[in-house]
Amino acid sequence: MRIRPAAVAAPSPPDETLSDARAALRDSTAVGLGFVPLGLAFGALCVQSGLDWWWAGLSAALVFGGSFEFLLIGLVVAMTPPASIAIAAFMVNVRHVFYGLSFPLHRVRGRLGRTYSTFAL
Structure with missing residues (x-):
């Protein structure tokens, strides 16, 4: 062959x-x-x-997340501790994981391509 x-x-x-x-x-x-x-x-x-x-x-x-920008303004003005801001950022942006799960990764070649496709989604 x-x-x-x-x-x-x-x-x-x-x-x-x-x-x-x-x-x-x-x-x-x-x-x-x-x-x-x-x-x-x-x-x-x-x-x-x-x-x-x-x-x-x-x-x-x-x-990264546009909706978190609006939330961040209120948190900064209220002088929220950085750890609480980090938790809020995680909670608001964790929804992107579910977007990535619904993406047709079987159409993308290579591990790097799949990683980038999930990120860029």
Whole structure:
């Protein structure tokens, strides 16, 4: 029995890659615009809660779950202990595990691909 080597995909030409990037931008623009009012509301909540303006950007950069960002503002303003914040973060974001369980992992190749697919879900 002869084993054939796996086929390696040829790199895409630059024009095709640029075309794909434009199509992806066009497809995701509506979703991206939907986050503008949400971001404005979150920034207003931060400022009205008495926090500095940079808290909005910092929490957006460090917090994985968007719903926890809104909860975090209340916890920070109430000066909640870090251990309680960590437990709350776990409890709010543990729902992502169940999303990953329903993902069709049998369609993804390799352990690394499955791990990333579950994370990126």
